[in-house]
Amino acid sequence: MTTKWLQRKKKKEVQVLTMASENEEAIQMRKIVKTFKTSAGDFTALRGVDMDFLPGEFVGVTGKSGSGKSTLVNMITGIDRPTSGEVKVGDTFIHHLGESEMARWRGQNLGIVFQFYQLLPMLSLAENVMLPMDFANRYPAAMREKRALELLDMVGLADLANKMPSAVSGGQQQAAAIARALANDPQYLIADEPTGNLDSRTAEHIFDLFMQLSRDGKTVIMITHDPALADRMSRQVVISDGEIINEWVRKAFPMLSHPQMLKLTKNLEAMQYEPGQTIIREGGEADALYILTRGEVEVSVKDNRGEDKLVTRLTPGEYFGEVELLEEDWAIATVSTALETPVELLALKRDAITELLHEVKGLYESISRVVKSRRTENAAARN
Amino acid sequence: MNTMLKPRWRKVLADLWENKSRTILVVLSIAIGVFAVGMIAGAYVTISQDLDLSYSMANPANIEITTRAFDEDYTNSVARLDGVADVEARRDVSVRVQKPTGEWDVLTLRVLPDFENTNIDVLLPVDGVQVPKKKEAIFEIKTLEALGAEVGDTLQIELADGSDLELKVAGSAMDRTLGYGAFMGRRNAYIQEESLDWLHESVYYNKMYITAAENPDDRTHLKELAEEVESYLNRSNYEVYYVGLALTNEHPLSSIVEALVGILLILGVLVMFLSGSLITNTLSALMGQHLRQIGVMKLVGARRKQVISLYMLLILSFSLIALVISVPTGSWAAMAVSRLAANLLNAEIQQTGIVPLAIILQIVIAIAVPQLAGISPVLRGAGKTVQEAVSGSGQAQNTDKKGWIDRRLESIKGISRPLMVSLRNTFRQKGRLFLTLFNLMLGGAIFISVFNVQVSLNKKIEETTKYFQADVNLSFKQPYRLTTVESIVSRVPG
Numbered sequence: 013m014t015t016k017w018l019q020r021k022k023k024k025e026v027q028v029l030t031m032a033s034e035n036e037e038a039i040q041m042r043k044i045v046k047t048f049k050t051s052a053g054d055f056t057a058l059r060g061v062d063m064d065f066l067p068g069e070f071v072g073v074t075g076k077s078g079s080g081k082s083t084l085v086n087m088i089t090g091i092d093r094p095t096s097g098e099v100k101v102g103d104t105f106i107h108h109l110g111e112s113e114m115a116r117w118r119g120q121n122l123g124i125v126f127q128f129y130q131l132l133p134m135l136s137l138a139e140n141v142m143l144p145m146d147f148a149n150r151y152p153a154a155m156r157e158k159r160a161l162e163l164l165d166m167v168g169l170a171d172l173a174n175k176m177p178s179a180v181s182g183g184q185q186q187a188a189a190i191a192r193a194l195a196n197d198p199q200y201l202i203a204d205e206p207t208g209n210l211d212s213r214t215a216e217h218i219f220d221l222f223m224q225l226s227r228d229g230k231t232v233i234m235i236t237h238d239p240a241l242a243d244r245m246s247r248q249v250v251i252s253d254g255e256i257i258n259e260w261v262r263k264a265f266p267m268l269s270h271p272q273m274l275k276l277t278k279n280l281e282a283m284q285y286e287p288g289q290t291i292i293r294e295g296g297e298a299d300a301l302y303i304l305t306r307g308e309v310e311v312s313v314k315d316n317r318g319e320d321k322l323v324t325r326l327t328p329g330e331y332f333g334e335v336e337l338l339e340e341d342w343a344i345a346t347v348s349t350a351l352e353t354p355v356e357l358l359a360l361k362r363d364a365i366t367e368l369l370h371e372v373k374g375l376y377e378s379i380s381r382v383v384k385s386r387r388t389e390n391a392a393a394r395n
Numbered sequence: 396m397n398t399m400l401k402p403r404w405r406k407v408l409a410d411l412w413e414n415k416s417r418t419i420l421v422v423l424s425i426a427i428g429v430f431a432v433g434m435i436a437g438a439y440v441t442i443s444q445d446l447d448l449s450y451s452m453a454n455p456a457n458i459e460i461t462t463r464a465f466d467e468d469y470t471n472s473v474a475r476l477d478g479v480a481d482v483e484a485r486r487d488v489s490v491r492v493q494k495p496t497g498e499w500d501v502l503t504l505r506v507l508p509d510f511e512n513t514n515i516d517v518l519l520p521v522d523g524v525q526v527p528k529k530k531e532a533i534f535e536i537k538t539l540e541a542l543g544a545e546v547g548d549t550l551q552i553e554l555a556d557g558s559d560l561e562l563k564v565a566g567s568a569m570d571r572t573l574g575y576g577a578f579m580g581r582r583n584a585y586i587q588e589e590s591l592d593w594l595h596e597s598v599y600y601n602k603m604y605i606t607a608a609e610n611p612d613d614r615t616h617l618k619e620l621a622e623e624v625e626s627y628l629n630r631s632n633y634e635v636y637y638v639g640l641a642l643t644n645e646h647p648l649s650s651i652v653e654a655l656v657g658i659l660l661i662l663g664v665l666v667m668f669l670s671g672s673l674i675t676n677t678l679s680a681l682m683g684q685h686l687r688q689i690g691v692m693k694l695v696g697a698r699r700k701q702v703i704s705l706y707m708l709l710i711l712s713f714s715l716i717a718l719v720i721s722v723p724t725g726s727w728a729a730m731a732v733s734r735l736a737a738n739l740l741n742a743e744i745q746q747t748g749i750v751p752l753a754i755i756l757q758i759v760i761a762i763a764v765p766q767l768a769g770i771s772p773v774l775r776g777a778g779k780t781v782q783e784a785v786s787g788s789g790q791a792q793n794t795d796k797k798g799w800i801d802r803r804l805e806s807i808k809g810i811s812r813p814l815m816v817s818l819r820n821t822f823r824q825k826g827r828l829f830l831t832l833f834n835l836m837l838g839g840a841i842f843i844s845v846f847n848v849q850v851s852l853n854k855k856i857e858e859t860t861k862y863f864q865a866d867v868n869l870s871f872k873q874p875y876r877l878t879t880v881e882s883i884v885s886r887v888p889g
Contacts, residue, residue, distance in 0.1 A: 086782065089694070089781075090781070091694070091780075091781045091782050091785065092780075092782045111699060111780065112698040112699045112700065115693045115694075115696055115697055115698045115699070115781075116696060116698055118693075118694065118695075118696055119695055119696015119697070120696065124694050124695070130687070130691045130694075130785075132406060132688055132691065132692075134405075134406055134409030134410065134413055135402055135405060135406060135409065139402040139405055140402070142401075142402045143402045143403065143692070143695055144695040144696050146401045146402050146403055147403070147692070147695060147696040147697045147698070147701055148696045153401070192695065195695075196696070
């Protein structure tokens with residue numbers, strides 16, 4: 013790799029997810045650290061998390077137990093406060109609010125759904141739905157009941173509006189909890205494992221409700237343990253040991269464990285290229301693996317006549333540089349950005365990935381398969 | 396669904412209704428204290444007002460003078476003295492009376508010169524005639540009860556000379572001026588002057604009942620007036636054997652009764668403190684049970700003051716239910732206590748049972764004490780962060796700092812594990828431990844106080860009884876100087 017193109021690389025701080033533009037109403041988390049004091053000493057649950065959620069996104073937050081996903085969501089709901097860092101929801105830096113202001117703000121802007129429904133047992137489903145309107149004084153008193161019934165109708169509980177929570181099933185309670193979360197028509201819905209306590213059929217119904225709400229423009233953030241559900245959301249955020257795993261790393265190397273993904277995440281280097289620029293030149297130095305995150309790149313080789321011949325076009329999520337990393341020190345093909353759009357890449361240096369290649373047999377095999385495939389493609393192109 | 400009521404107020408109603416045993420416990424805790432305060436305050440007001448009122452309505456003699464025999468007309472000359480409003484003559488004749496059961500008792504027959512025109516120590520007619528004829532008497536109502544006789548009966552009496560006569564019970568009346576006499580069970584009946592010769596007695600009087608023209612409630616003034624009257628009598632060669640003073644608007648026993656009821660009032664307040672302490676305990680437990688609900692309410696937008704108002708309203712509801720129970724029962728009990736005291740002291744109760752001051756006091760205490768007792772646990776519960784409340788722990792940032800007592804307990808060796816667990820649990824929540832100890836102390840204090848009051852009352856009655864009673868009681872036909880009587884009695888062997 014020449015010094016010249018190294019200079020062209022624009023090094024910048026790794027941004028795990030796409031940043032929301034300043035004008036978009038979104039949830040922004042900046043350098044969030046949360047440390048709990050325990051008898052065994054301090055425990056840091058979140059380690060400098062940067063994260064953005066865009067309007068209308070349906071984001072799944074996943075991770076192992078104790079990874080920090082509930083703590084992360086608690087920072088957004090204001091249930092807990094960060095030790096340092098800022099959370100901005102819409103125009104509000106929520107942790108600048110006092111406890112009562114926070115409650116009022118939460119009542120008007122957030123809808124929260126829990127795994128165990130948390131309906132007040134002494135109130136009917138309709139009264140539970142009316143409760144946030146009552147506290148927030150959001151709608152005229154005469155309208156509240158009508159709105160509660162409409163929301164219950166929306167979640168399929170119109171006939172059970174006057175039932176007590178104990179008289180309906182878990183799935184129906186959860187549907188009522190969703191109706192309650194929507195009572196004040198909040199922009200954001202936060203759900204902490206809302207399907208975790210439900211059978212698969214009921215869970216599917218509840219999930220569909222969230223999908224519909226997301227389609228209706230609500231920003232939905234849902235903690236889940238179910239990877240199948242998470243895959244159906246518009247985006248998945250995986251957290252491990254209080255840090256966010258890069259989603260491109262997760263997609264590119266799903267065989268890795270979360271700590272291993274996190275290790276790679278920490279070694280990522282972001283790069284940007286203008287349209288038409290060469291990233292790797294055939295025969296040049298190559299000591300990194302590149303994951304394409306934006307735009308398209310063209311892979312070409314010299315044919316028998318010495319002319320560049322296009323082998324393939326790579327799209328976001330695909331990676332290149334693996335042959336050089338595994339078998340050669342020199343590039344076996346030229347990789348250039350396509351002419352239409354700029355390209356963004358994440359680079360993993362050889363040192364960072366070599367150790368994992370020895371540790372994780374699945375990773376080695378996966379990359380080997382790609383290498384074999386690429387070599388075949390290159391050979392065909394040269395001929 | 397009740398559309399008139401906001402869901403949060405529906406929750407208050409549900410909290411009241413759904414845990415009935417807790418509601419009953421809290422309501423009774425409040426009601427018992429409020430009942431006690433209402434009963435005692437009501438009785439205090441009724442007795443202190445009506446005892447004096449009843450006494451003053453009898454137009455009691457401000458000055459009672461016992462002297463040698465005089466004619467009724469002589470009272471007119473005393474009545475002309477400055478500062479004297481009115482004077483009436485009286486005389487007591489002591490006889491023995493046989494009860495229907497056959498037992499004998501001492502009866503004082505008080506002679507009134509003119510029943511129809513009596514203005515001092517006026518009798519309150521109860522039954523039968525108001526003016527007895529010869530050989531008839533109006534019996535003091537309690538005397539009649541004690542003798543077991545009724546109006547219309549004829550009772551056997553024995554005179555000092557040993558002769559037996561039959562005295563008809565022509566009527567009954569209440570003598571509201573008896574004071575200690577009523578308390579000590581002295582037997583009284585009232586006769587006309589014309590019965591005196593029937594009783595083998597000469598017609599004369601030896602007591603003057605005097606009312607003051609001014610300042611009838613000023614003891615100093617009455618004392619000066621009594622000295623002037625005594626001086627006047629002495630100048631007229633009437634020896635004065637006894638002078639008694641009494642204020643018009645103060646029952647002779649009112650200070651004692653008010654002191655006793657005052658002590659009971661303090662006990663009532665102590666009971667209210669105990670009740671407040673019980674409320675604090677119960678509400679602490681309630682807030683503990685409701686922590687998660689508080690967290691959920693805060694999550695859906697409830698502000699701290701909304702949560703506080705919700706639970707303070709719950710406490711207010713407890714208070715109102717307690718008031719519904721304790722106001723009527725307290726008023727009834729106050730009336731019962733007042734009537735009991737009035738009966739003991741021969742007073743007439745004017746109140747109808749509603750004592751506004753007592754009810755106001757009950758309302759203030761029933762509302763204020765539970766609110767004060769509940770404010771701390773409610774503030775504590777409502778002040779929990781959502782994290783603490785939803786987790787139900789109340790200790791999200793538990794640093795496990797151990798206090799001196801915990802460290803001491805841990806250092807104790809050689810005791811069984813269950814005992815150690817028990818000890819640690821005892822000292823784990825210092826507030827709860829303090830509250831429990833406070834309750835026990837207060838309960839003990841009330842228990843001891845009640846016994847002290849009882850012992851004090853018994854002692855006072857015993858002392859008072861000693862004042863009036865002796866192993867041998869002698870009644871004289873006419874007054875003698877004490878020194879003369881003492882000199883004669885001291886010469887009797889034994």
